[in-house]
Amino acid sequence: MNICMIGTGYVGLVTGACFAEIGNNVICVDNDARKISTLKKGRMPIYEPGLEEMVHKNVRQKRLSFSLSIADSIRDAHFAFIAVGTPPRSDGSADLSYVENVAREIAVHMKKYLIIVEKSTVPVETCEWVKRTILRYNKRKIPFDVVSNPEFLREGTAVKDFLQPDRIIIGAESEKAKSAMRDLYGPLKAPMVFTDPKSAEIIKHASNSFLATKISYINSVANICEKVGANVEQVAEGMGYDARIARSFLSAGCGFGGFCFPKDLEAFLWISKKLGVDFHILETVRRVNEDQKTHFVHKVEEALWIIQGKTVGVLGLAFKPNTDDMRFAPSIDIIRMLQERGAAVQAYDPISMANARKVLKGVKLKDSAYEAAKGADCLVIVTDWQEFAEMDLEKIKKCLNHPTVVDGRNLFDPARMKRLGFHYYSIGRPAV
Numbered sequence: 001m002n003i004c005m006i007g008t009g010y011v012g013l014v015t016g017a018c019f020a021e022i023g024n025n026v027i028c029v030d031n032d033a034r035k036i037s038t039l040k041k042g043r044m045p046i047y048e049p050g051l052e053e054m055v056h057k058n059v060r061q062k063r064l065s066f067s068l069s070i071a072d073s074i075r076d077a078h079f080a081f082i083a084v085g086t087p088p089r090s091d092g093s094a095d096l097s098y099v100e101n102v103a104r105e106i107a108v109h110m111k112k113y114l115i116i117v118e119k120s121t122v123p124v125e126t127c128e129w130v131k132r133t134i135l136r137y138n139k140r141k142i143p144f145d146v147v148s149n150p151e152f153l154r155e156g157t158a159v160k161d162f163l164q165p166d167r168i169i170i171g172a173e174s175e176k177a178k179s180a181m182r183d184l185y186g187p188l189k190a191p192m193v194f195t196d197p198k199s200a201e202i203i204k205h206a207s208n209s210f211l212a213t214k215i216s217y218i219n220s221v222a223n224i225c226e227k228v229g230a231n232v233e234q235v236a237e238g239m240g241y242d243a244r245i246a247r248s249f250l251s252a253g254c255g256f257g258g259f260c261f262p263k264d265l266e267a268f269l270w271i272s273k274k275l276g277v278d279f280h281i282l283e284t285v286r287r288v289n290e291d292q293k294t295h296f297v298h299k300v301e302e303a304l305w306i307i308q309g310k311t312v313g314v315l316g317l318a319f320k321p322n323t324d325d326m327r328f329a330p331s332i333d334i335i336r337m338l339q340e341r342g343a344a345v346q347a348y349d350p351i352s353m354a355n356a357r358k359v360l361k362g363v364k365l366k367d368s369a370y371e372a373a374k375g376a377d378c379l380v381i382v383t384d385w386q387e388f389a390e391m392d393l394e395k396i397k398k399c400l401n402h403p404t405v406v407d408g409r410n411l412f413d414p415a416r417m418k419r420l421g422f423h424y425y426s427i428g429r430p431a432v
């Protein structure tokens with residue numbers, strides 16, 4: 001099939017490359033000339049394991065190309081995917097202006113029956129607006145369908161998540177659109193859920209908000225564990241055997257970040273309020289997550305007593321491992337709070353340093369975990385990179401002014417840290 005993928009961010013580029021990989025002809029379109037010229041030179045604007053090789057292979061086999069023009073790219077398309085950003089506005093609502101612009105351009109330039117697919121995460125009822133926009137600007141009354149097909153890609157595993165999805169959600173009204181989407185996704189041999197567009201849009205927000213709820217829930221349980229000297233890792237393990245709960249997303253930490261959970265929580269809360277439904281639980285999920293970062297800084301104060309004038313080494317800046325993305329990363333708020341308390345902060349992340357330079361002020365960026373530990377009065381772990389779990393702790397101890405580690409991702413076994421002579425603080429487990 002011929003696909004026009006509009007938007008070459010995390011979602012659009014990965015989705016476009018993967019559709020080419022399973023045999024479609026894909027043109028990825030973006031209005032950012034720099035991004036398109038980068039892609040035409042074979043360089044990736046984002047880091048995702050497996051993406052670069054996949055893009056090069058499909059460009060070589062002429063199944064994938066890049067363009068600045070929606071008009072040129074939808075001429076022969078069967079599908080036009082809207083994969084542009086829906087960034088949060090100050091009131092928490094999703095900014096849908098990019099979606100509206102693209103819908104209008106599609107309407108003006110479409111030449112034949114087209115399936116317009118909402119891939120971006122959008123609030124419920126956006127599909128109605130997209131349909132209305134196309135009806136208004138599509139002067140030649142060319143037939144079309146609007147389908148909601150939300151993505152469930154996790155950064156760092158986006159390619160794998162596309163090729164081996166837990167499920168594919170298709171929110172469509174016409175049989176024609178349903179069967180076309182079934183054919184398109186057929187090669188993935190994954191469970192497909194067919195529903196109406198509004199239900200499909202809600203599945204996305206409800207899924208992400210539920211995952212965020214699991215995280216804030218276990219973080220609150222961790223705080224109870226800390227009060228009584230229990231171990232939240234073992235609590236989570238005991239809970240997880242219940243198939244109705246499941247162990248995943250019960251890892252207590254210093255809070256969730258990323259562009260999806262915070263944004264989707266706000267958007268779901270906003271649309272609920274707009275519809276007159278008080279989604280109280282999501283307000284608590286958000287507050288718990290904010291409090292967890294402050295709680296983590298209090299743990300650093302517990303370790304250091306006075307933060308003023310101390311040097312703190314921070315390991316991990318990305319909002320999670322295997323990505324360079326620092327959007328809404330817990331590290332940003334944690335570092336700001338440490339600096340507000342007078343700490344000199346030096347930090348290291350395996351791949352987010354370029355982004356870190358753009359968002360962090362007054363932080364010395366170091367080339368390794370050991371450099372970030374050198375001369376520090378304590379080492380703070382914010383992102384659970386495997387590289388940190390495997391680092392030489394004897395060497396770390398020698399680098400530190402004092403063998404104190406405050407671990408926001410429970411990377412290490414407290415008994416082992418005690419044997420190595422560390423003062424070790426972590427989340428939901430007794431300090432040693």
Ligand code: UDX
Binds near residue numbers: 151208253257260
């Ligand atoms: C998420 C959803 O998982 C994905 O389905 C959706 O399409 C996009 O948003 P992503 O934001 O890439 O994916 O990362 P994810 O792996 O979900 O982690 C989000 C945040 O939660 C990270 O900051 C991570 O550190 C944190 N987290 C995750 C926890 O604190 N505890 C956990 O148990 C799991």
